[in-house]
Amino acid sequence: MATDRVASLDDPQLRAFAPLVYVAWSDFDLDADERTHVLSTIAAQPWLTPQARAVIAAWTDAAAPPSADELARLRSLIERVSTTSSSRARAWQTRIASGIARDPATEAVAQGLARDLGMASPDAPPVEPSPASADATLVDALAEALDGAHVEERTRVRQFLATPRRAYDLPVPEQRAEVRSWLHELAATGLGALAFPGVTSTSDLAAFTAVFEELGHGDLSLLVKVGVQLGLYGGAIWALGSERHRTRLAAVAACEELGCFAMSEAGHGSNVAALETVLRYDAATREIEVHTPGESARKEWIGGAAHDARWAVVFGQLEVAGEQHGVHAVLVPIRTPEGGPLPGVRTGDSGHKLGLNGVDNGRLWFEHVRVPAANLLDRFASIDADGHYTSPIASPDRRFFTMLGTLIGGRISVGAGAVSAARTAIAIAIRYAHARRQFGPDGERRLIDYPTHQRRLLPHLAETVVNRIAFATLRARHSEAFSRVDPSEAMPDMRELEAEAAALKILGSRHAIAAVQEAREACGGQGYLSVNRIPELRADVDIFTTFEGDNVVLAQLVGKALLGAHRKQFAAGGTLAVVRAVGRRIATAVIEKNPIQSRRSDSSHLRDRGFQLAALRYREDHLVQTCAMRIKKRLDQGADGETAILAVQEHVVAIAEAFAERRTAEWFAAAEGTFPPAAREVLARLGDLCLLSRLERRAAWFLEADYFEAAKTRAIRKEVERLLAEVVPHAREVVEAFRIPDGCLAAPIAFFDPAHPLYGSSR
């Protein structure tokens, strides 16, 4: 014992073991055999130098327990090492220590130690019961933050939705009739006029998308019917038509003229450029002949086509004097005012569906149907009196993408509507969880008081809040992009907005399915009963991933946008350009992948928006870069660009999701300063819960990428648990701040029924 055992431990090979040596000798109840085992396991590490082995041996002597002074100095060593040692060395320490302290017993001991030393987070605190009464000030402040700029329009929608309108357990024709009558009721409120700024409204487009978003709390068949009538049919006339077409928009807004949007074809669900429908200009009669050349060209899944629509905006390939000009849209009457088919038009019915049976999806075939050339929606391309095709946009590609820009609004609306549906289901489940009591071993508790139940519902609640805020930014960007345009000019390049709209539609629709499903299960058998509304939300929302652009196809669009820059780089520099990036990348990696960051696990760090955003951004960037590498490899092997991207389809989907997760998080973070002060704290915690839950869900990826250590993913899990306990007392307020009309919750389980012995007081 001549040497200083503590000082000897301060060796690069041995520092890692200091905590274990401390555990072995401090008062953690290890007996002599166990202590010997721990220390001799360390000494058995084959790569130790003989000197290092001797140091450990000196610590193993049962006859020489460390003095109080030695233990205190050992503790100081551990503290110093944990705060000052090189990042790499620290990573080793954890790794080795955790490798030896693998079993639950030593792990618990080590965790206790780590907590004492501030190296890891303590357990989440025990759950406090929710307060007994709602905080009206908080509810108002939260509602203000969530409603944003269009509270007046939202209030009008809420008044409309206050009347319960439900349609289930009805034959399809009756359900469709019911939803159609609601569409007319809505039109009667005048809200439809907001859809066409500059024509039937002086508001901006964001006012209408707020209306649409709010309608997402109601029946989703009605929402889709509204989307078809005002967003797609009316929206196409508004965006693609010229003044003479816009005169009909008042009738469209009032639902006096019902139309449909005939874009998708059976063989070309999402590939618009490949549409087969023929639009042939006949100079002799100044007519356009609309024709379905084959079965794969039939218009498919068209909302309104089975029954209600009298008119269709038909997309097809325009041919003028034998020349092809690509996809254009033309207004075609398809039914008489009484509903009978017009000559040459054949309609079909898509039939009964999993959900949305209030929407009359159908098929359309055209057999040499002739309409006046004036029916061509000609804002971006027209046929002049001499029969010449002219367009203010010279590039056919750019013309095509400009026209497709009209679809952005639909995607934004569908995504926002999906978020609203998720919000409704989660609101029902959270209200039920506050009212329903279950007897447990420690007496009667509300469902919401069970940590498992909080785990199920609250991260989804947080996700709907973050997405709601994010969609507000997206809606504003969309509105602004459209408002900048003089009708006589071409629209600006909106590919960035397009990528954002596509990514958020993917995120919103996928999350909606997950959230409604969780709400279904969290309400048990009650969630399976149609009277409680969740079943229809579940069935209706399922197709949101597929319509308005299949999510997989939309992901390609997002991926291509993000990969653009990389592809250019490849094209210019070839392999060498890529390898040349190595040096720069290594420098960045050493700074960015700072293990102090990858291991930090304190609350203030984990709740730092900067950390959360950096992690989401890192994932996105890394996915884009590795995807670019994979594509490049295939290009090198001779594949063309499309094929190369198809081969990494899954990777591209991951990119789109990562992009959406980062983008929504950034927009939420940017909005936080604008929230009413009274709401900031609760919204900040919901933001933490949402973003950390996202990181938690991607833990495997971050671990594999070495961006997080295992200690950090564990700390994130604990932090999520801690956030659950902080958020749960305000869960009811958040739900109330959604201001969802009772008529939309519609579920007996969402309301307190004092006569019912199964329910306690709702708060």
Place this chain on the structure above:
Amino acid sequence: MATDRVASLDDPQLRAFAPLVYVAWSDFDLDADERTHVLSTIAAQPWLTPQARAVIAAWTDAAAPPSADELARLRSLIERVSTTSSSRARAWQTRIASGIARDPATEAVAQGLARDLGMASPDAPPVEPSPASADATLVDALAEALDGAHVEERTRVRQFLATPRRAYDLPVPEQRAEVRSWLHELAATGLGALAFPGVTSTSDLAAFTAVFEELGHGDLSLLVKVGVQLGLYGGAIWALGSERHRTRLAAVAACEELGCFAMSEAGHGSNVAALETVLRYDAATREIEVHTPGESARKEWIGGAAHDARWAVVFGQLEVAGEQHGVHAVLVPIRTPEGGPLPGVRTGDSGHKLGLNGVDNGRLWFEHVRVPAANLLDRFASIDADGHYTSPIASPDRRFFTMLGTLIGGRISVGAGAVSAARTAIAIAIRYAHARRQFGPDGERRLIDYPTHQRRLLPHLAETVVNRIAFATLRARHSEAFSRVDPSEAMPDMRELEAEAAALKILGSRHAIAAVQEAREACGGQGYLSVNRIPELRADVDIFTTFEGDNVVLAQLVGKALLGAHRKQFAAGGTLAVVRAVGRRIATAVIEKNPIQSRRSDSSHLRDRGFQLAALRYREDHLVQTCAMRIKKRLDQGADGETAILAVQEHVVAIAEAFAERRTAEWFAAAEGTFPPAAREVLARLGDLCLLSRLERRAAWFLEADYFEAAKTRAIRKEVERLLAEVVPHAREVVEAFRIPDGCLAAPIAFFDPAHPLYGSSR
């Protein structure tokens, strides 16, 4: 350059960098600056000894590139290190190397190197198109393996199911009537007699569960009606009744007497011991009075109670001469033969549901309804002529669990039925994917030829195959456990079987939801149309997680069984006993967590059943141990056992799932030797695909537990991709081997329609 640079690298601190040094100097296109950057980054590691730094400096000299001999020896060094170095040192190497080679470019280079050195897997091979014709021999062999012992009974069910029986888009009363008529059609085939071995059948119980499983390919409302009538109502009479009750089983099997199983109560969905319904024996009249004391005691969700059932097996608390004897069951007539209510019985209707609308779920209330004492199902407890309560089982607890043993069959059947539903949906989606062609950049391809599409469907296909085989073992164990019993004896303790049944029900029902959902999405809009059957499967199967024991509650049951041993240990030895385990655990950890295992990534290792099972078992054991620690901590803090387990509910659910994943994998592995030789290879690959997909899904856990290195989770992903390419050519044969009658696939998209231009030849 006096020293031997290669030999110098063979130093514990430096070996890790040998691959990077190799990369820096071999012909991977790094220029001098980049090389300097790589090497100086290594040299900058702060924990390196001065000597080690000098060695790296010697490799940095641009004027002294290594000779061919040096490079060859360096390569040898890397090879030797990678096969002989200590596990810990190897782990470091990867970690450090991967830390530096973080960017895609060097990563790609490093991967190429690693592949050359046999350290990681190459990319999955390109997809080969499926062969052009089905292999009938393979189909037959696969079918033989999948059908197992009851091919005759299955064939009879298939004949019954060959007639399409579908009911959707119907008002609830009509749908119920339709399903009721099918129930009678099925009864007419005589298959119902198989439900009651020893009474109406000479087969064993496994024959009936095979029938039930096969019926799972048909309409699921019919399946549930069959389960209620034969499994629950008849099953309770068969298992809990005595000879005088069993005489009615012939009429039950023939569906001449329709009954229901009135166990669940509104306030006690899954907690059977807490049922409130009163069964009071009246000695004066030798009657039992059945009474619903309050609203939480109403019988809830009872299949058949709303309309069809004439009889009910009612569970409640038996009271004899003022003494409570716990839960017993009694036969109660509830409706006249014509369907009118009997005096004192009130019935309610659960109403429209998300799915299963062919099942008439309802509620029951009893107002002092009197039935003869002979109606008590008295196999395990009777009331003698003198009014004394007697039971062959002295312990009330054991009596209760023995009676509950009758529920095992229901759970096994529901789990197996869920797997069948998953199989149907996946079969439809895979057939569609073989027929539907899509135009892509490289021409027309079938959906199934897209890797993303394979990724979506094939792991689910594999999961249904493994689960089908596993359920065969479970069904056999169940049948055997029941057949060992002499009717005059008490049943053996079946808690192990109960845990298995509960765990597999959880696994089967959760997977069914995931698989049907994936099938829905993989078929796009077509999967949303009711005509294609997937929508009704999706809606029907959703409640399988909740009924026959809510999955969360069942998980508690599994968890408690597995935690039993640990709890005893705590009770006996206290804290010290746990800490005493440390020494043993460390020894095990050092052997088990062998980093050679945690990094091995070659196919033969990853496809080794031993490796796959060990990983699944490790996860289960670890979850059980850490859960035990957490419970112990709460017990130490003064919580009672139930509260402590409730607090770790989520952990317990994870245990149940891990147990099910391991158990099914073991049973599948044990069965492999019995498969017909012609089927073994394909089934082995499906087993690999299923088990590796399970490990892949749990990658975050394994990484966090340090059981896998990142290189291994990557290798597992690659291996899954490779397996997809190997399985896809046989996917159609596997689907055909399910022998699902065309009447059950029922979907236009599942069949080849040569007149339809969207479909190519189906093979």
